[in-house]
Amino acid sequence: MHNRVDKFKETARAEMKNELSQAFLLMLSLGAPIMRQIGMSSFPDPAAAEAYGRAIRTESIERLPELLEEFKKNAQAKGAKVIWARDSAEAKASVLDIAKKRGINYITKGKSMVTEEIGLNEHLISNGVDVFETDLGEVITQMLSRAPFHIVGPALNVPPEEISAVFLKRGVIKQPTVNPVELGKAVREYMREKFRYLDMGIVGVNMAVAETGTIINVENEGxxxxxxxxxxxLVAIMSIEKVVPTMADALHMVRILSRNCTGQKLTGYVSMDTGPKKSDEMDGPEELFIIIVDNGRSEIYRDIKVREILKCIRCGACLNACPIYAKIGGYPYGFSYSGPMGQILNPMLLGIEHTSDLFRACTLCGACKKICPAGIDHPSIILEYRARQIKDRKHQTLSARFENNLATCSSLAMSSSMLWNLAVKTVRPLFNSLAEDGYIRDMPFGAKGWFSCRNLRAMPDKTFHEIWKKLNLPNPDDVRKKETL
Amino acid sequence: MKVSLFIPCTVDLMMPEIGVAVYRILSHLDTRPVYHSGQTCCGQPLYNAGYRDQAKRAARHFIKVFGDDEYIVSPSGSCVSTVKQHYAELLADEPSWCDRARNISKRMYELSQFIVDVLGITDVGASFEGKVTYHESCHIFRALGISEQPRKLIASVRGAELVELGNATACCGFGGEFSTGFPEISEAMVKAKAVNFINTGADVLLLNEPGCLLNISGYLHRNHPQKRSMHLATFLAENTREFSHA
Known part of the structure; x- marks a missing residue:
């Protein structure tokens, strides 16, 4: 588990100087929304399809406890073993226990953000069970010991040269190559050997169907x-919010997810498993464990103001639409989840007091809210965290107390035009003493960040209040008295 | 028709000419603009920063000052959005204030929206020889869904050629406290906006959000002093001759 949320600003600075990241981000932020648009417009009625998807996610979360019980009952009826994990420790212990009891020395794993969140790989490896990621992007990030750059494409930004070097080091290839096809083929062969002798595999879950007990995965690599x-x-690990009521709902969400994620109408592979292999079947795992991970999510469910976070389907559309993600990429967010969905989820998982930069690094532009196929209002949640942070810390430190007092003074001035105008008259000469040729270019205190790239006009001699008064234009209160203009 | 002007604090303190322009345009369009001199700030900076108790105080003052005015018009989308979309929730635990907030939200208009949708006017009589381009401010475009209206006003300016700004709906990187809290990211965003503006070859970048204007014009003044950005109200007022009497 990578958790470096405290390094947001410095990682962001470094990433903005990284030319490769910048070139890739430019391509992503321009290309991905267009791909999505093309994908969505392939629905006969895109707006209706989007509204239906949002309605499904709303229903799924409003009925979450009941749907989880229904899912568990139906999955068990089909022979799956369902395990509840209250937190990451319980989830990790369950997986390790399953592996140890079966004498397993290595497992393979495919694309699961929740296992990244709970730090499953590190736990298994340190307890003697080797883990091999199998999603190409995750193979690369695992070998480079790097956090995911994007929730959908964790290594999208890594250039072929770097991939070649690490593959060479790990024995995936014998000769260096930057040919993507050769790299892909080599990792495929490397993985086939792991699959050939595999005793235990781990996957995430895109949708868990309450009605049937089915788990659904979408992917493009196989x-x-x-x-x-x-x-x-087989161990499938899902966080509690993955459940949807019916198979029809799940299939609609697969269509929505594919389009929002990669612009595809459908991903290359969609697999559905309802219980383990039956006695008369040839293929499939003999045992299926489904681990349902809470890890702080029932807190989110109970917290009505932020509950909608759980509607997220991990499509990544908000990352591709966010103008800030487009400048800094996924590393600064410092945790499994990045971009707007990470900015709203991580503070609940890691604590508001530790994630200030995540919910402050937002202009409230609303691009995420507009694009979100699950109908999440990210800016409102971000504003909610800011308010909670202020409420929690306003008496704590000297600077927090000072800022709180400053805010109180401003609000007092805002509630009296006499005070407001008096404050203006007091501040203006001080403020303008910093100006040269009518512009301020730097400030020894306060809003220093503004002046790193911008000037600020000095305050004009007269405010609009003063101009209005001087022009002796009609005042509505006078108008009210005279009833004329 | 009586129109109550809500002049945002950024305009009052930093760019009062925008307020004057709004007054001139609305008088010219045969409305009767009035200005409550008791007004201050809608409280948006406090609200966005998380100071809700303090923002409530500003909100209650705003509601008191504007009372039952039928049309409250402002040259800022983010201020209108604050009153329209956030006051009721902010004052949720004070039922009588919350009702008043809900009520006032129905009477709030962004300037271009008011002129086009309420007055039914798209041509204010302005002329300008040159190329202009338009930045879609986040709170005007996404929060209030206003885009057609300013574009119609610009398209009706005689002689003016409206060219499309690349990535016009992308945030300019202001975000109030964001611009000072995350200066490097903010700079990268405003720089992209400036580059897109320069690439259009337009003479003027038009927008109708004072916050974006402070940010973009401040960046241009430092880095491209020959390039101009303007509030749509100022642009329309400056380029309409008949206004000179106001």
Whole structure:
């Protein structure tokens, strides 16, 4: 588990100087929204399809406790073993226990953000069970020990030269190559060997269907299908919000997810598993464990102002639309989840007091809210965190107390035009004493950040209040008295 | 028709000419603009920073000052959005204030929206020889869904050629406290906006959000002093001859 949320600003600075990241981000932020647009417009009625998807996610979360019970009952009826994990420790212990009891020394894993969140790989490896990621992007980030750059494409930004070097080091290739096809083929062969002797595989879950007990995965590489069909023991790990009421709902969400994620009408592979292999079936795992991870999410469910975070389907559309993600990429967010969805989810998982930069690094532009296929209002949640942070810390430190007092003074001035105008008259000469040729170019205190790239006009001699008064234009209060103009 | 002007604090303190322009345009369009001199700030900076108790105080003052005015018009989308979309929630635990907030939200208009949708006017009589381009401010475009209206006003300016700004709906990187809290990211964003503006070859970048204007014009003044950005109200007023009497 990578958790470097405290390094947001410095990582962002470094990433803005990284030419490769910048070139890639430019391409992503221009290309991905267009791909999505093309994908969405392939619905006969895109607006209706989007509204239906939002309605499904709203229903799924409003009925969450009941749907989880229904899912568990139906999955068990089909032979799956369902395990509840209250937190990351319980989830990790369950997986390790399954592996140890079966004498397993290595497992493969395919694209699961929740296992990244709970730090499953580190736990298994340190307890003697080797873990091999199988999603190409995750193979690369695992070998480079790097956090995911994007929730959908964790290594999208890594250039072929770097991939070649690390593959060479790990014995995936014998000769260096920057040919993507050769790199892909080499990692495929490397993985096939792991799958051939596989006893236990781990996958995430895109949708868990309450009605049928089915788990659904969407992907484009086929590695998840290999993970699901090769081993004797399959462990599917899902966070609680993955459940949807019916198969029809799930299929609509698959269509929505594919389009929002990669602009595809449907991903290359969609696999559905309802229980383990039946006695009369040839393929599939003999045992299926489904671990349902809470890890702070029932807190989110109970917290009505932020509950809608759970509607997220991890499509990544908000990352591609965010103008800030487009400048800094995924690393500064410092955790499994980046971009707007990370900015709203991470503070609940890691604590508001530790994630200030995540919910402050936002202009409230609303691009995420507009694009979100689950109908999440990210800016409102960000504003809610800011308010909670201020409420929690206003008496704590000297600077927090000072800022709180400053805000109180401003609000007092805002509630009296006499005070307001008096404040203006007092501040203006001080403020303008910093100006040269009518512009301020730097400030020894306060809003220094403004002046790193911008000037600020000095305050004009007269405010609008004063101009209005001087022009002796009609005052509505006088108008009210005279009833004329 | 009586129109109550809500002049945002940024305009009052830093760019009062925008307020004068709004007055001139609205008088010219045969409305009767009035200005409550008791007004101050809608409280948006406090609200966005998380100071809700303090923002409530500003909100209650705003509601008191504007009372039951039928049309409250402002040259700022983010201020209108604050009153229209956030006051009721902010004052949720004070039922009588919350009702008043809900009520006032129905009477709030962004300037271009008011002129086009309420007055039904798209041509204010301005002429300008040259190329202009338009930045879609976040709170005007996404929060209030206003885009057609300013574009119609610009398209009706005689002689003016409206060229499309690349990535016009992308945020300019202001975001109030964001611009000072995350200066490097903010700079990268405003720089992209400036580059897109310069690439259009337009003479003027038009927008109708004072916050964006402070940011973009401040950046241009430092880095491209020959390039001009203007509030749509100022642009229309400056280029309409008949206004000179106002």
């Amino acid at each position: 590695n998840i299908r290999m993970n699901k069909s090769s081993p004797r023991t």
